[in-house]
Amino acid sequence: MxxxxxxxxxxxxxxxxxxxxxxxxxxxxxxxxxxxxxxxxxxxxxxxxxxxxxxxxxxxxxxxxxxxxxxxxxxxxxxxxxxxxxxPTKRSDAARKPLKEIAAETKTLLPGLLATRPDVPDKGYLYTDGDAPILDKKYCPGLPATKVRVINSDSIDAALALGSSAMNNRHPCVLNMANANSAGGGWQHGALAQEEALCYRTSLSRTLKRHYYPLPAKGGIYSPYVLVIRNNMKSGHDLLDLRNPAALPVISAISVAAVCMPQTTAGANGVLTYRLGQDKRLMEEKMRVILRIAARNRHRQLVLGAFGCGAFANPKDEVVNMWASVLKEAEFGGGWWSDVVFAVLDDGRGNLQTFKNSLDGMMV
Incomplete structure (x- = not known):
């Protein structure tokens, strides 16, 4: 870097x-x-x-x-x-606890909690274009092939279910599908996409330094230590037991921004594809950067997602096929990972089923 x-x-x-x-x-x-x-x-x-x-x-x-x-x-x-x-209300009543208040409380709590956890520095490392070159096979751990899993889950919950890697004590690494121009997206204003959900529940926002923005087109931010302090939105964003900060879980994150609002074309079957080849090629390169950053930092457990298939309106059928293609490239073969999980919430867009149909059970 x-x-x-x-x-x-x-x-x-x-x-x-x-x-x-x-x-x-x-x-x-x-x-x-x-x-x-x-x-x-x-x-x-x-x-x-x-x-x-x-x-x-x-x-x-x-x-x-x-x-x-x-x-x-x-x-x-x-x-x-x-x-x-x-x-004034029960914490489980999410409707009466606006997300802006959750964000403000999270910002207030984090400095004190992190002061008790010197093992969780709020550092983020910027990878600019070219900082994540092709992987060198001599550093590949040669793990057995593993099945890709696609689950209906929040990204953090999926990572916590994996636990830390026993082989090298690395934390599970989550893809943050980031906003290219604003650290944490609109999390301080009550927005709710995947990046915002990560920020409400963790210390991720403190690792996304403002001077790193706008994010490089073929780069991102690597956050080795991200403290988890809340349950998911379904649970009302309840705080975990903060009386023992040493017991709070830690994950890692890679923040990369998808192409935003690419032009698309609908085929005869109604399936959308990229109109411009350059957008598709850029998305494929972003996927490679994500995998390279994870592998170069010895993460063996990945939590990926429906990259760009939400508010950024990338065509989900092409995105899932691109993930399958990139994961099968020779560079990423040979056993880099013990777990590859796609956490895709069923939000009515059809992303979950599309990803399940194409990726679930694929060997990498």
Whole structure:
């Protein structure tokens, strides 16, 4: 890689101190159970995992919830205190928890959580055009051929189901189908495509440095360490147990942008194809770049997707055939991967069935 720039920011440090009810007998006997650091303006809240069975049980559950005091350490060295935000609704009620609020809370939580995980630096490495040359076979691990799997799943869930590779302790690597011009796409404004879904749930956004944009046509960003802090949207984007940050899972990501809104032609059977050969060739090269970045960084477990087949309107039948063709190229043969999974959510566009029909069970 020729460019490994990164940026950092500094601000006030907020200490999140959870004070359990049974320890609050008098102020000088308070016990500090958890300390987290954050440079955001608003604080998180932690909810009891207990579920109310009735109004009476709900009262008891409220008493069992953690109390929290926020100490804010300013740049002048002075401490101040304030009460954290309270959650007016159940976290599982996604309709009442707008995605913009989820994004804001994620941004607030991440600095403190990452401060407790020095093994998860928020680094992203830019691959410019030409930084991912053809793979050298002498570095191929020679793994047994594996079956491609196509599943109806969120990308993160698919990666977590794989677990880390036992052979080299590398994390599963997820394809982030990125916006070429905006880091994280529209995640801070409540948009919901695959990239935004990744950002709501993880630290990916902190690795997508603004000065890397626009992304190179034949390049992307490699994020070796991405911390997962939330469940999926179907689960209401519930936070994982943040009281033990060391237990939070980690994945890796490769962010590459598909061709956006290519011209297409409909055949006699109604199947769309690329009108311009240059768009098809560029998409194929992007696929090669994704696979090369993963292989060069010794990732043996890949979670790919319906690259460009959503809002970017690439023709799904051609895209799936291109994936099949590229994966079968000699460069990528010989056993680079132990798992190749296509996580394609069934969103009514027909992508899931198209990918299943062409890729599921294919040997690579």
């Amino acid at each position: 020729t460019d490994q720039r990164e940026s950092t920011s500094h601000g006030n440090i907020n200490l999140y101190i959870n004070l359990y009810p049974e320890t609050r007998r008098k102020k000088d006997e308070d016990r500090i159970d958890d300390v987290e650091h954050d440079d955001g303006a608003s604080s998180p809240y932690f909810e009891s995992n207990e579920k109310s069975k009735s109004g009476q049980v709900e009262d008891k559950a409220k008493k069992r919830q953690q109390r929290q005091t926020l100490l804010s350490l300013g740049s002048d060295g002075h401490l101040s205190t304030r009460k954290p935000l309270t959650n």
